[in-house]
Amino acid sequence: MQALKGIGQSCGLDGSPESALWWIGSLKENFIMIFDNADVLSPAALEVYFPPGMRGNILITSRNSAMMTLTSPENSLEVTEMEETNAIELFLKASCLESSTLNVQIQASQIVKEFFCFPLAIDQAGAYIASGATTIGDYLAKYSEHRKTLLCHSEFTGASKYNRTGITEEIFCYAALLEGDETPVSNLPLASSLLDRRLLPLYKTGTWDSFIFREGIRILLSFSLIRRGPSDNVYAMHPLVHTWGRDRLTLNERKKCCLMAYVTLSCSLKWNADQPYRFQRTLVTHVRANMEYIKSEGNESIVSYMDDAYAKFGMLLREQGYSKEAEILQIKVLDKRKKNLGVEHPDTIFAMASLASTNGDLGKYMEAEMLKVQVLNAREKILGVEHLDTILAMGNLASTYRDLGKSNEAEKLEIQVLDARNRILGVEHPDTFTAMANLASTYWNLGKYTEAEKLEMQVLDARNRILGVEHPDTIRAMANLAATYYDLGKYMKAEKLEIQVLNAGSKILGVQHPDTIYAMANLASTYRNLGKYKEAENLEMQVLDARNRILGVEHPDTINAMENLASTYRSLGRYREAEKLEIQVLDARNRILGVEHPDTIRAKTNLAVTCGNLGKYAEAENLEMQVLDARNRILGVEHPDTINAIANLASIYRNVGKYNEAEKLEIQVLDVRKRILGVEHPGTIFAMENLAATYYDLRKYIEAEKLEIQVLDAKNRILGVEHPDTIFAVASLASTYRNIGKYNEAERMEMQVLDARNRILGVEHPDTIRAMANLAVTYGSLGKYTKSEKLEIQVLDVRNRILGVDHPDTIFAMANLAATYHNLGKYIEAEKLEIQVLDARSRILGVEHPDTIRAMANLAVTFRSLGRYNAAEKLVIEAQEVQSRVLQAESHYTTPTVTNVEDAQDIRRR
Structure with a gap:
C-alpha cells in the first residue's frame, strides 16, 4: 500500500493507490x-492491487x-525443501566461513541436517x-541446551536480512491467523495441544464431520504450516515447526499431548491387518519419539496400563528393524x-x-528356544496338538532349531507341521506352502539341495497357479528357488529368476519397497559369483x-x-575400501546389536579375511580367535558356525605358513563334520578339501x-560333473598332480x-581366467614355454581390462608372465614386468607384505641373469632386511622364504 502511494506521489498523481495502479496499467x-x-491477504x-490492462508481469511470492x-498451473512453482549442498552454501555465507577445510564442510553438513535444511x-x-x-564446532551443543532461545533470537537476522528471525518467520503467519478477526480458532485443528472435542463436531448421525x-x-496448508504427503490423506509438518510448537507448551500440556499421541498411534496400528509398509515406516519414527519422551518425562506410570499399545509398538519396532527397543516393550x-491374566491366558x-x-532377531537363540x-x-x-496356533508354534520352534544348528530337530518338526497343514488346511492352502518352503530351507542347511x-x-x-504370477508370495517363492539354484552352483538359472523377481517387484511393489531392494541385493550376490563384479x-x-x-x-x-558392498570390493581387490566399510x-x-550377536561375529570374520588379504596376519588371527571364542561360548563347541570359525582360523594359519597348526585344526573340523553332518554333506567335503590344501602346502x-x-568322487556323485565346486575339485587335483610330477594328467x-x-x-x-593361468603353469612345467606365454598374455590382457591394473590377480598374472619370459630367456621383458609388479605391490600391499618381498627376490634373480650383479645383491639384501624386520616384529609368523621364481597361481579356497 505504502509503495503504491509513493509511486502515485512521485508521478505527480493524487497519491492514492488507485491512481498509481491506473498509471502502471497505462x-x-x-x-x-x-x-x-x-x-496474510x-x-x-490481493487481486485488488493488480493494475488494469494486459501488459506487464506480476510476480507473487507467498x-x-x-x-x-490467481494464475494458471504452468505459471506457478512450488519451492520445496532445500537440497543439502545449497543449504551448506547458505549456512557458510551467513556464518562468514570459508569451506576451505573438510572439517568445516562436515560440521556445516551436521548443522544443516539438524535443521532439516530449513532455510530460515x-x-x-x-x-x-x-x-x-x-x-x-560448539554450535550444536549450544543449540541442544538453548534451542528455544536460539530459534527466535531477535538480534540475528542472517544473510537474508529478513525482518524476522529463523523459525519465528514461519510461525508468524500462524500467530497472525490466531489473532485476526476473519478466521476463528475453532476452524484450526492445528495441534493436539489446541484440540478440543467441541471443535470437531460429529454429524447428527454420530459420524465424522x-x-x-x-x-x-x-x-x-494455505499458511504452509503443513504440506501434502504422497497421498490425499497424508499431511506432514516440518520438524522445526513441530519443535517450535512443542517448546511453547507447558509441562502439563506436553504430558497431555504425549498421551493423546500415544493413544492415536496405538489406534493407527491394526492386529492381523496388512497395512502398507510405507505407512508403518512413517509411524515408527513417531512411536520411537513418543516412547523416548514418555521415558524422559517420567510418564510411564500414566501410559503403562495401555498393554495393547505396548504390544503393537513392539510388533512395529521389530518389523522395522528396531529389535532392541521392541524387546524392552x-x-x-x-x-x-x-x-x-495368568501364564496360560492366550494373550500371555x-x-x-x-x-x-x-530374541531370535537379536541372536539370542537360547532364550528364544526356551520361550x-x-x-x-x-x-x-490348552488348545490341542492340531490347533492351528499349536502348529504355528511348532513351526516357530523349528526355525529356532535351524538357527541353533539343530537341523535334524528342525527337520523333524517341520515334517510334522507340513503333514498337519496338508491334512487340516489342504495341500494348496498358503500356510501349507509356507511349511513346504520352511522345510526346503532346512533341507538346504542339511545339504539336501x-x-x-x-x-x-x-x-x-x-x-503361480493359485495366486497368479504377480502375487507377492509367488515372487517370494521365485526368490527362494533362485537362492537354491545359487547354492547348487546354477548361477545362470539363479540370475534369470532373480532378474524376473526384481522386475516383478519393481512393477508391483515399487522400486523402493524393501522386498524390491532385497531382490536387487540378491541379484548383486549372483553377479558377484558369476564374476560380474x-x-x-x-x-x-x-x-x-x-x-x-x-x-x-x-x-x-x-x-x-x-557388508555386501565390502565383499564385492574384496572380490575386486579393493581391499582398503573393503576394510574401511567392514570396520564401519x-x-x-557392536553398538546396535551387541558384541555377541551372530551378525556382529560374522562382521569380525569378514574383517579378518580382508586383514589377511592385506597381509595383516596378526590382526586377522586375533579377530578369528575372538570369533571362535564367542561361538564356542554362545553356540557350543559343535554348532556349525563354531566349526566354521575353526576352519577359518585354520585358513589364517595356512596363509601365514603355520601349516602344522592348520593341519591339526582341519583334522578336528573334518572329524566333527563327519560325525554330525555325515560323510557326504557339502560341509564335510569342503573340510576334506581344506585339509588336502594344507597337505599340499606341507608337501604331503x-x-x-x-x-x-x-572329494572329486563325492562331488561328481552329489553335485554333478558340471557344478562349479566339482570343477574346482578337478582343478585342485590337477594342481597336486603337477606338484608330484604327473604333468600329463595335470594338463589333461x-x-x-x-x-x-x-x-x-x-x-x-x-x-575361467584362473583355469587358463593354471594350464599355462603346467605348460611351463612341461617345458611348453611358448604355449605358456600365449595363455599368460591372454590372462593378463583380460584381467587388465576387467579387474583393472592394480587388482592382485592382475599383478599375479604379470608376475607369472615375467617368470615365463625368464624361462624363455627374454630377460628384458621379464625385468620390465617385474619392476611393475614390485612397484604395484609396494604401493598397494606395503613393503613388508610377503608378496612384495617375493617380488623383490624375483627381480633380483632377473638382474643376476642380465649380469647386473650389484643391483641384484642390493635388492636381495633389502629383501632380507625387510624379511628379518617382519620376523622380529611378529616372531610367531612365517614369511615365505625369498625364492627365485614366483609360485604358480593356485585356485584353492583360503
Missing part, C-alpha cells in the same frame, strides 16, 4: 510488479498456496556463529500379562511368542543408497548392504592326492576345467 512498456511475502484481497488460483533456521544459525557468540476437518487442513507386556502366550521372535518350547507346551495343553529344489519348485508351481558393485551401491535413504544409516538392512559395519553392529602330496580323489584335467568353465561360466569369468 504504461506502453513491459513492467514487472512484485508482491513479496504475500502471506486472501487471493481476492506461503499461501491458494495464491496459485540455517540462516539464523549462521548469523549467530558470525556474531562471535560461538564457533561452528470431515468438512470442518478439511476446512482446518485447508487453512493450515515386549518384556514389559509379558510381565504385565503374567500378573494380570502370544506375548511370549512375540518376545521369542524378537518357544514354553509356548508350544502351553498351546498343546536336490530335495530343497524339488520342494521349492512345487511351491512356485502352486503359487562391476554389475554387482553398481547394484549394491543402489541398494545401500536406497536403504540409507528409506531405513536410515543404522538400520540392520542398511548395514547388511554395506563391525562398529555399528600323496595325502593331498588321496583326499582330493575322494586342466584342459577339462578350462573347457567346462568356458562353457558354463563364460570366457571372461574370473574362474
Whole structure:
C-alpha cells in the first residue's frame, strides 16, 4: 500500500493507490510488479492491487498456496525443501566461513541436517556463529541446551536480512491467523495441544464431520504450516515447526499431548491387518519419539496400563528393524500379562511368542528356544496338538532349531507341521506352502539341495497357479528357488529368476519397497559369483543408497548392504575400501546389536579375511580367535558356525605358513563334520578339501592326492560333473598332480576345467581366467614355454581390462608372465614386468607384505641373469632386511622364504 502511494506521489498523481495502479496499467512498456511475502491477504484481497490492462508481469511470492488460483498451473512453482549442498552454501555465507577445510564442510553438513535444511533456521544459525557468540564446532551443543532461545533470537537476522528471525518467520503467519478477526480458532485443528472435542463436531448421525476437518487442513496448508504427503490423506509438518510448537507448551500440556499421541498411534496400528509398509515406516519414527519422551518425562506410570499399545509398538519396532527397543516393550507386556491374566491366558502366550521372535532377531537363540518350547507346551495343553496356533508354534520352534544348528530337530518338526497343514488346511492352502518352503530351507542347511529344489519348485508351481504370477508370495517363492539354484552352483538359472523377481517387484511393489531392494541385493550376490563384479558393485551401491535413504544409516538392512558392498570390493581387490566399510559395519553392529550377536561375529570374520588379504596376519588371527571364542561360548563347541570359525582360523594359519597348526585344526573340523553332518554333506567335503590344501602346502602330496580323489568322487556323485565346486575339485587335483610330477594328467584335467568353465561360466569369468593361468603353469612345467606365454598374455590382457591394473590377480598374472619370459630367456621383458609388479605391490600391499618381498627376490634373480650383479645383491639384501624386520616384529609368523621364481597361481579356497 505504502509503495503504491509513493509511486502515485512521485508521478505527480493524487497519491492514492488507485491512481498509481491506473498509471502502471497505462504504461506502453513491459513492467514487472512484485508482491513479496504475500502471506496474510486472501487471493481476492490481493487481486485488488493488480493494475488494469494486459501488459506487464506480476510476480507473487507467498506461503499461501491458494495464491496459485490467481494464475494458471504452468505459471506457478512450488519451492520445496532445500537440497543439502545449497543449504551448506547458505549456512557458510551467513556464518562468514570459508569451506576451505573438510572439517568445516562436515560440521556445516551436521548443522544443516539438524535443521532439516530449513532455510530460515540455517540462516539464523549462521548469523549467530558470525556474531562471535560461538564457533561452528560448539554450535550444536549450544543449540541442544538453548534451542528455544536460539530459534527466535531477535538480534540475528542472517544473510537474508529478513525482518524476522529463523523459525519465528514461519510461525508468524500462524500467530497472525490466531489473532485476526476473519478466521476463528475453532476452524484450526492445528495441534493436539489446541484440540478440543467441541471443535470437531460429529454429524447428527454420530459420524465424522470431515468438512470442518478439511476446512482446518485447508487453512493450515494455505499458511504452509503443513504440506501434502504422497497421498490425499497424508499431511506432514516440518520438524522445526513441530519443535517450535512443542517448546511453547507447558509441562502439563506436553504430558497431555504425549498421551493423546500415544493413544492415536496405538489406534493407527491394526492386529492381523496388512497395512502398507510405507505407512508403518512413517509411524515408527513417531512411536520411537513418543516412547523416548514418555521415558524422559517420567510418564510411564500414566501410559503403562495401555498393554495393547505396548504390544503393537513392539510388533512395529521389530518389523522395522528396531529389535532392541521392541524387546524392552515386549518384556514389559509379558510381565504385565503374567500378573494380570495368568501364564496360560492366550494373550500371555502370544506375548511370549512375540518376545521369542524378537530374541531370535537379536541372536539370542537360547532364550528364544526356551520361550518357544514354553509356548508350544502351553498351546498343546490348552488348545490341542492340531490347533492351528499349536502348529504355528511348532513351526516357530523349528526355525529356532535351524538357527541353533539343530537341523535334524528342525527337520523333524517341520515334517510334522507340513503333514498337519496338508491334512487340516489342504495341500494348496498358503500356510501349507509356507511349511513346504520352511522345510526346503532346512533341507538346504542339511545339504539336501536336490530335495530343497524339488520342494521349492512345487511351491512356485502352486503359487503361480493359485495366486497368479504377480502375487507377492509367488515372487517370494521365485526368490527362494533362485537362492537354491545359487547354492547348487546354477548361477545362470539363479540370475534369470532373480532378474524376473526384481522386475516383478519393481512393477508391483515399487522400486523402493524393501522386498524390491532385497531382490536387487540378491541379484548383486549372483553377479558377484558369476564374476560380474562391476554389475554387482553398481547394484549394491543402489541398494545401500536406497536403504540409507528409506531405513536410515543404522538400520540392520542398511548395514547388511554395506557388508555386501565390502565383499564385492574384496572380490575386486579393493581391499582398503573393503576394510574401511567392514570396520564401519563391525562398529555399528557392536553398538546396535551387541558384541555377541551372530551378525556382529560374522562382521569380525569378514574383517579378518580382508586383514589377511592385506597381509595383516596378526590382526586377522586375533579377530578369528575372538570369533571362535564367542561361538564356542554362545553356540557350543559343535554348532556349525563354531566349526566354521575353526576352519577359518585354520585358513589364517595356512596363509601365514603355520601349516602344522592348520593341519591339526582341519583334522578336528573334518572329524566333527563327519560325525554330525555325515560323510557326504557339502560341509564335510569342503573340510576334506581344506585339509588336502594344507597337505599340499606341507608337501604331503600323496595325502593331498588321496583326499582330493575322494572329494572329486563325492562331488561328481552329489553335485554333478558340471557344478562349479566339482570343477574346482578337478582343478585342485590337477594342481597336486603337477606338484608330484604327473604333468600329463595335470594338463589333461586342466584342459577339462578350462573347457567346462568356458562353457558354463563364460570366457571372461574370473574362474575361467584362473583355469587358463593354471594350464599355462603346467605348460611351463612341461617345458611348453611358448604355449605358456600365449595363455599368460591372454590372462593378463583380460584381467587388465576387467579387474583393472592394480587388482592382485592382475599383478599375479604379470608376475607369472615375467617368470615365463625368464624361462624363455627374454630377460628384458621379464625385468620390465617385474619392476611393475614390485612397484604395484609396494604401493598397494606395503613393503613388508610377503608378496612384495617375493617380488623383490624375483627381480633380483632377473638382474643376476642380465649380469647386473650389484643391483641384484642390493635388492636381495633389502629383501632380507625387510624379511628379518617382519620376523622380529611378529616372531610367531612365517614369511615365505625369498625364492627365485614366483609360485604358480593356485585356485584353492583360503
